[in-house]
Structures are given as structure tokens and as C-alpha cells.
Amino acid sequence: xxxxxxxxxxxxxxxxxxxxxxxxxxxxxxxxxxxxxxxxxxxxxxxxxxxxxxxxxxxxxxxxxxxxxxxxxxxxxxxxxxxxxxxxxxxxxxxxxxxxxxxxxxxxxxxxxxxx
Amino acid sequence: xxxxxxxxxxxxxxxxxxxxxxxxxxxxxxxxxxxxxxxxxxxxxxxxxxxxxxxxxxxxxxxxxxxxxxxxxxxxxxxxxxxxxxxxxxxxxxxxxxxxxxxxxxxxxxxxxxxxxxxxxxxxxxxxxxxxxxxxxxxxxxxxxxxxxx
Numbered sequence: 001x002x003x004x005x006x007x008x009x010x011x012x013x014x015x016x017x018x019x020x021x022x023x024x025x026x027x028x029x030x031x032x033x034x035x036x037x038x039x040x041x042x043x044x045x046x047x048x049x050x051x052x053x054x055x056x057x058x059x060x061x062x063x064x065x066x067x068x069x070x071x072x073x074x075x076x077x078x079x080x081x082x083x084x085x086x087x088x089x090x091x092x093x094x095x096x097x098x099x100x101x102x103x104x105x106x107x108x109x110x111x112x113x114x115x116x
Numbered sequence: 117x118x119x120x121x122x123x124x125x126x127x128x129x130x131x132x133x134x135x136x137x138x139x140x141x142x143x144x145x146x147x148x149x150x151x152x153x154x155x156x157x158x159x160x161x162x163x164x165x166x167x168x169x170x171x172x173x174x175x176x177x178x179x180x181x182x183x184x185x186x187x188x189x190x191x192x193x194x195x196x197x198x199x200x201x202x203x204x205x206x207x208x209x210x211x212x213x214x215x216x217x218x219x220x221x222x223x224x225x226x227x228x229x230x231x232x233x234x235x236x237x238x239x240x241x242x243x244x245x246x247x248x249x250x251x252x253x254x255x256x257x258x259x260x261x262x263x264x265x266x
Contacts, residue, residue, distance in 0.1 A: 024141070024166055025134045055141075055159075057166045058233035065228050072225055087159045094240045095233055100225045 003027040004052075007038050013076075014045045014115060020052030023060025032063050039067045044076040045114040051083035056091045068101045079103075081110040122151045123191055129184035130169075132176070132206065137169050140187060144202065151191040153200045157260045160241040161202055164258040167234035168204045168213075172254070176208020183207045186253075193264075199243075201259045208254060212247040213238065 003021035010016060017038055021027055039046050048064065050056070068078040079102045082088050089105075092098045104110040126147035130136040144165055148158040165187075172180060186205040191198065213235055222228040238245060244259040 022138075025137055025170055029134075055162070055166075057163065057170070058237055059170065061233055062230045065225070066230060069225050069228060087156075090156075090159075091163065091237070095236055096221050100222065100228055 003031045005031045005034055005038070010111075013043050014111075015039075016047045016049060018049040018052065020054075022055040023053055023063070024055055024057045025059050027055075028057070028059045028063050035063060036067055036070070039078065040070045040074065041076065042074045044071060044074070046071060046076065046078045047081050047110045047114050048078060049081045050088050051081065051085050053085065053088055056088050058095070061092070061095055061097055064101065065097065077114055079110045079114040081105075081107055083107070123193065126150075126189040128187045130187065132173050132180045132185055132208075134170075134173060136185075137166060137173075140165060140169060143187070144189060147189050148191075148200060151200070153191060153198075153260075154262055157200060157262050160260045161200055161258060164238050164242050164245075164260075165202060165204065167238050168256050168258070171213060171234055172204070172206045172208055175211065176206055176254070180206050180208030195264075197261050197263060199259045199261050201257060203255055203257045205253045205255045207252060210249045210254060212249075212254075213256065214245060214247050 003019060003023060006018045008016045015038065019031065064080065071078050081104055083105055092103050102113050104113060128140060128143045130140050141162055144162055145158060169185065172185060188203045191200050216235060218236065218239065219232045242258040243261045246257050248255050
């Protein structure tokens with residue numbers, strides 16, 4: 001299963017990026033460059049929609065962390081929107097990533113936190 | 117007798133290549149479903165498998181290419197608990213991943229560094245994990261447990 005990546009520009013500096021599929025080794029390799037090019041820009045606020053991710057391995061989490069960090073260094077911010085995707089929430093909690101990047105179950109709240 | 121009384125050992129051999137990881141995942145998911153493992157436990161042991169294979173493929177040197185990675189999966193049931201156990205065996209450089217002390221968790225995103233997450237996931241997602249080196253092969257074994265009716 002390929003990973004699909006799509007984005008929507010809500011405003012000049014606010015972008016939603018949606019990922020779907022398996023973020024395992026192959027899946028992450030297939031989207032990593034595009035994800036970085038879409039996510040990382042000066043002052044950009046990004047909500048990453050993970051509600052359609054079916055599998056999240058450590059390599060996928062590393063991609064989220066490195067891009068969130070790069071975005072923060074450029075004055076931007078990343079928020080992870082997970083909805084009711086219980087397996088992804090558990091994986092993020094297991095690795096403690098939810099303490100480093102905001103992980104939000106509500107779409108409107110994800111937007112609010114990203115823009116705060 | 118429970119509807120899932122299959123305690124046979126499922127086995128698969130794969131090459132030490134990243135393209136094989138998905139085949140291994142699909143095999144493990146099907147073997148787990150066939151044996152009545154609950155979805156949450158399938159997710160946990162599948163993540164352990166992926167992290168173990170990623171570790172083997174990335175860090176086991178050229179020796180790992182000399183023979184296939186062997187996977188064995190079995191479900192044990194008794195009246196009080198059930199366990200799904202997966203063994204990953206490879207011919208790579210001897211290495212006990214559980215001998216590495218866990219890194220302190222970063223407190224901020226700025227402090228976060230890549231690396232160590234796979235080991236953290238294996239430690240935290242498995243209910244039991246062990247390593248031994250036997251007959252020239254690394255053997256990592258994971259178990260996930262659940263109560264009947266779960």
C-alpha cells in the first residue's frame with residue numbers, strides 16, 4: 001500500500017497536510033522528501049492529519065519529529081491531528097512524542113493550536 | 117474448546133531487505149488473525165516485528181545477508197491468559213538490543229534527536245522481550261499477552 005500525501009493551503013502561512021497508508025520503512029521513504037518540502041517553511045503553521053494512517057513505525061515518527069523541529073527552528077509550528085485513530089494515538093504516547101508535538105483529536109482544536 | 121485453538125507454529129523466511137518487511141508484516145497479521153489474536157495485540161507485535169527487522173537490516177552488517185531471516189510465531193492459551201510469541205532470528209553480527217540503556221527522553225522538541233525510538237517501542241509495546249545468541253544466530257523473542265474475552 002502506497003502512502004498518499006495531500007495538502008490544502010488554508011491561508012498564506014497555514015497548511016494542512018494529510019497522510020494515509022502505512023508509515024513503515026517503505027512508506028516513509030516514499031513521502032519523506034515531499035513531506036519536508038510541503039511542511040518546512042519560515043513561519044509556516046502546519047496541521048498534519050494522521051487519521052488515515054494505518055501503521056506508524058519509528059521511522060515515520062522520526063520523520064515527524066525532524067520536520068517539526070526544522071519547522072520550529074524557522075519560527076513555525078506543527079500539530080498532529082489524529083481524530084479517533086486509537087492505534088496511532090497509542091504509538092505516539094508509547095514513544096512520548098505527544099509531549100514534544102501537540103497531538104489533538106479534534107480538527108478545529110488542531111487548527112486553533114497551530115495558529116496560536 | 118475455544119474457537120481459536122490453533123497453537124501451530126507459523127514460519128516465514130525473508131531476505132534482509134526493506135522490501136521484505138511488508139511481506140513479513142502481512143504474514144504476521146494473517147497468522148495472528150488465524151489464531152484469534154485481538155487487534156490491539158496484533159498492532160503491538162507487528163510494530164515489534166517492524167522495529168526488530170529495521171534494526172537487523174540496518175545494523176547487522178554483511179553477515180546478515182548470508183542466510184535468510186527466520187520468523188516463528190505461535191499462540192499459547194490457558195485459562196488465565198493468552199500469549200502471542202514471535203521469534204526473529206538472523207545471522208548478523210551478534211548484538212543484544214536490550215543491552216542498550218534507554219536514552220533519557222527529551223523534554224522539548226528542540227532537544228529531540230533521531231534514534232533510539234525503535235528500541236523504545238520494542239521495550240514498551242511487548243509484554244516480554246528477550247535476546248539470546250545461539251548457533252551463530254541472534255534470536256529476539258517478543259510476547260504480547262491478553263485476557264480471554266478481550
